[in-house]
Amino acid sequence: MEDREIVALYWDRSEAAVAETQARYGPYCLAIARRILGSGEDAEECVNDVWLAAWNSIPPHRPACLSAYLGKLARRTAVSRLERSGAAKRGGGEAALSIEELSECVPGRWSVEGALEGQRLSEAISDYLRGLPDVKRRVFLHRYWYARPVREIAARFGFSETKVANMLSRTRKGLRRYLEQEDLYHG
Amino acid sequence: MDDSKTIFQAIGEVDDGLLLDAEAAWERGALRRSAHWLRWVAVAACFLLVAAAAVYWPLNREVPPPVSADTSTADDGGEQPDSGTCAPADLPAPVDPVFNELTGGLYTAPGGIYALLAEDYVPMTRAEALDHFGAKLPMEEAAPELRQESGGEYGVYRSGERGCYYDVNCFRFSSETGEKSITVSLRTTLIMAPSPSEVRSNPETLEPTRINGWDLILFDLSGGNGVPRYYTEFFQGGAAWYVTGQGLTADEFVRVLSALLEEKTAADGPATVTGTVAAVDSRYGDYFDGQEHHYTESHDYIKLELDQGGGLTVWLPGEADRYAKGDRVTVTYTGEPATVGHIWPGQLGGVAKAGE
Numbered sequence: 353m354e355d356r357e358i359v360a361l362y363w364d365r366s367e368a369a370v371a372e373t374q375a376r377y378g379p380y381c382l383a384i385a386r387r388i389l390g391s392g393e394d395a396e397e398c399v400n401d402v403w404l405a406a407w408n409s410i411p412p413h414r415p416a417c418l419s420a421y422l423g424k425l426a427r428r429t430a431v432s433r434l435e436r437s438g439a440a441k442r443g444g445g446e447a448a449l450s451i452e453e454l455s456e457c458v459p460g461r462w463s464v465e466g467a468l469e470g471q472r473l474s475e476a477i478s479d480y481l482r483g484l485p486d487v488k489r490r491v492f493l494h495r496y497w498y499a500r501p502v503r504e505i506a507a508r509f510g511f512s513e514t515k516v517a518n519m520l521s522r523t524r525k526g527l528r529r530y531l532e533q534e535d536l537y538h539g
Numbered sequence: 540m541d542d543s544k545t546i547f548q549a550i551g552e553v554d555d556g557l558l559l560d561a562e563a564a565w566e567r568g569a570l571r572r573s574a575h576w577l578r579w580v581a582v583a584a585c586f587l588l589v590a591a592a593a594v595y596w597p598l599n600r601e602v603p604p605p606v607s608a609d610t611s612t613a614d615d616g617g618e619q620p621d622s623g624t625c626a627p628a629d630l631p632a633p634v635d636p637v638f639n640e641l642t643g644g645l646y647t648a649p650g651g652i653y654a655l656l657a658e659d660y661v662p663m664t665r666a667e668a669l670d671h672f673g674a675k676l677p678m679e680e681a682a683p684e685l686r687q688e689s690g691g692e693y694g695v696y697r698s699g700e701r702g703c704y705y706d707v708n709c710f711r712f713s714s715e716t717g718e719k720s721i722t723v724s725l726r727t728t729l730i731m732a733p734s735p736s737e738v739r740s741n742p743e744t745l746e747p748t749r750i751n752g753w754d755l756i757l758f759d760l761s762g763g764n765g766v767p768r769y770y771t772e773f774f775q776g777g778a779a780w781y782v783t784g785q786g787l788t789a790d791e792f793v794r795v796l797s798a799l800l801e802e803k804t805a806a807d808g809p810a811t812v813t814g815t816v817a818a819v820d821s822r823y824g825d826y827f828d829g830q831e832h833h834y835t836e837s838h839d840y841i842k843l844e845l846d847q848g849g850g851l852t853v854w855l856p857g858e859a860d861r862y863a864k865g866d867r868v869t870v871t872y873t874g875e876p877a878t879v880g881h882i883w884p885g886q887l888g889g890v891a892k893a894g895e
Binding site: 353354357416417419420421423424427428431435447450451452453454455457458473474477478481482486489490493494496497498507508509510 | 542543544545546547548549550551552553554555557558559560561562564565690691692818842
């Protein structure tokens with residue numbers, strides 16, 4: 353079934369919408385949740401939350417791209433669950449490693465309290481990523497959006513792990529400079 | 540940790556288009572090297588090439604150099620090297636290839652996103668991968684300047700439950716300088732997924748080029764950087780072939796296709812296929828061009844699940860609404876599907892519903 357038809361089912365409040373979504377995007381959302389949470393059981397619970405969130409948010413939303421919409425829901429839900437469980441602080445998962453790496457992006461005078469509202473920060477990061485060469489942007493997103501291990505990214509794209517790690521390091525530093533130069537924080 | 544977590548969360552909300560692009564690149568399994576990197580490699584390779592030619596050329600004069608179809612130097616008897624072209628030994632260049640403009644941009648389709656489980660990955664050698672597709676890539680004949688790139692990774696995703704569910708493999712060839720390249724991607728799975736050339740502003744204007752008896756639709760994807768880039772798709776031997784040539788002349792690209800396509804000897808009768816309507820779309824039209832989302836005018840088409848396997852998209856401007864999901868139909872068309880699994884209006888003989 354096409355995405356548009358699935359969205360139409362949601363708008364018709366047909367329960368078939370959830371079944372169709374599970375059939376088409378279940379493995380995709382599960383993979384995202386599993387990479388962030390580490391645990392398969394947690395990931396499955398997380399994905400159930402995603403279906404509920406989709407049911408509750410469509411309508412009013414009518415996503416133009418259902419995969420990205422569900423992927424974001426899955427990631428958001430998984431991160432929220434990760435935060436609640438404190439697993440990120442205990443370390444171990446790929447997401448926890450990713451988060452630790454991202455500390456290099458935090459501008460010096462930044463603080464959570466002073467940080468931009470999430471949406472503006474996301475827009476700023478999107479702008480920065482759009483300005484990157486394709487390769488760097490994609491590698492960055494596979495590491496920090498999908499929380500894929502460096503090893504997997506390197507294997508997939510035919511790079512050495514060192515090269516991917518260096519590329520990520522430079523991109524992180526570039527993002528930090530961008531956030532500082534654009535003064536995108538209230539220090 | 541909290542600050543970096545804020546950034547991690549913010550990254551999660553980046554623009555959809557960036558995600559689709561990243562996912563599509565993951566599916567293709569290969570990222571283009573940056574132009575910056577290529578420039579340096581090209582410069583270094585040029586020096587090496589000149590040095591190597593100076594040292595070795597006198598020793599290798601007995602080897603017939605390639606003949607360029609562009610420069611018409613056949614009378615030279617192969618005495619002069621033609622390093623600027625991918626020259627074939629004896630493949631005729633088809634007359635007047637037509638390159639269609641792909642005005643809709645490359646389409647990074649959400650339909651191409653699905654879970655690939657690492658534990659299902661079955662690595663293969665290049666030869667095994669080619670066997671999997673029953674494909675041959677006789678590039679040395681068509682474009683001796685191009686060499687298979689080293690370091691390629693080949694394999695398929697297969698599980699007991701899903702069978703072989705993902706088998707896209709890329710075979711890449713490039714010249715020593717990296718300025719010219721051919722990428723052949725093959726797949727037999729999920730051919731129903733939208734192809735890169737699904738979105739066009741005006742599919743009615745597509746013109747085919749006849750190569751080895753095939754009526755192929757060729758696309759010109761050249762950007763503003765002056766580097767020619769050509770693209771086509773076709774079905775052969777049960778696999779979908781996606782062929783991209785970069786830095787090659789039009790003739791060189793066509794010669795490569797001549798080598799890849801088996802000769803067709805069948806008479807030019809219209810083809811007939813039967814299937815079931817899987818989807819009707821009379822208003823589809825958003826795509827991402829690498830920078831931003833665009834919303835196009837309506838594109839009417841129906842998607843079929845063919846009785847013989849695979850799928851087919853049939854463009855039916857203004858008529859798609861006559862059909863409904865589940866309808867049994869027979870489609871008659873001439874030539875090849877315009878792109879993998881697409882019948883464009885100019886080649887459509889007709890669509891008949893069962894019982895009508």
